[in-house]
Amino acid sequence: MMNCQTLLGALLAGLVLLPPGAACADDAVKSDTHYSKGDRYSYRTVDLFSKVNRGEQTLTVTSVRDDKVVFNNGEIEADLLGNDIKVYDQNFSDVAMFLPEYVVGQKGSTRYRYVIDGREYLVTADFQIAARETITVPAGTFDTVRIEGKGYRSQGRGLHMRGTNYVFEYKFWVAPDKVRRFVAQEYAERCTVLRCFVWTERARTELVSFQQAD
Numbered sequence: 001m002m003n004c005q006t007l008l009g010a011l012l013a014g015l016v017l018l019p020p021g022a023a024c025a026d027d028a029v030k031s032d033t034h035y036s037k038g039d040r041y042s043y044r045t046v047d048l049f050s051k052v053n054r055g056e057q058t059l060t061v062t063s064v065r066d067d068k069v070v071f072n073n074g075e076i077e078a079d080l081l082g083n084d085i086k087v088y089d090q091n092f093s094d095v096a097m098f099l100p101e102y103v104v105g106q107k108g109s110t111r112y113r114y115v116i117d118g119r120e121y122l123v124t125a126d127f128q129i130a131a132r133e134t135i136t137v138p139a140g141t142f143d144t145v146r147i148e149g150k151g152y153r154s155q156g157r158g159l160h161m162r163g164t165n166y167v168f169e170y171k172f173w174v175a176p177d178k179v180r181r182f183v184a185q186e187y188a189e190r191c192t193v194l195r196c197f198v199w200t201e202r203a204r205t206e207l208v209s210f211q212q213a214d
Contacts, residue, residue, distance in 0.1 A: 029103075031082075039212040095112045096110040105128070124152060139210055145174050167192055169189075187205075
């Protein structure tokens with residue numbers, strides 16, 4: 001990808017045509033992965049059906065390794081970009097929802113597995129970097145990148161998929177050069193069996209406060 005100055009010169013010289021939605025490298029928002037022990041992120045989650053506050057959660061960095069961040073003495077683990085590795089009793093593999101850099105118009109997909117109580121689930125999702133957006137949450141006002149995605153999850157492996165399949169949609173708002181965790185998230189889910197084609201879960205999680213080393 002050309003930097004913006006080079007691309008502008010090429011455009012003026014008639015050497016290239018810029019397709020709709022194209023971006024140059026200077027438009028990329030890069031992720032800050034320099035976590036430090038003691039970094040802290042507090043969130044609240046609200047049910048979007050009832051508008052009831054489901055509670056708050058604080059994640060405190062208790063150790064940082066070459067390839068992952070450990071929160072709350074091992075309760076939660078993520079890679080340096082924020083992709084889950086472990087959430088309480090759930091273990092994840094190959095999650096790729098958060099990226100090293102974000103450019104509006106960029107598209108991607110992720111396919112990963114997680115295990116709860118010995119049961120394995122497969123998740124497949126497609127996503128795109130939809131827009132730059134300024135949002136306000138309890139922690140303040142942030143210039144963010146909005147990620148939108150949709151996909152499904154099923155229990156089992158390969159041809160042996162079984163149980164209820166679930167379709168989901170999500171949005172993340174990230175300011176990866178300012179806040180190392182996400183700023184806000186919305187999630188909706190429904191099952192796909194008979195009489196279950198309505199959204200059964202809608203929730204929004206927002207950053208309430210954070211503290212991190214420069």
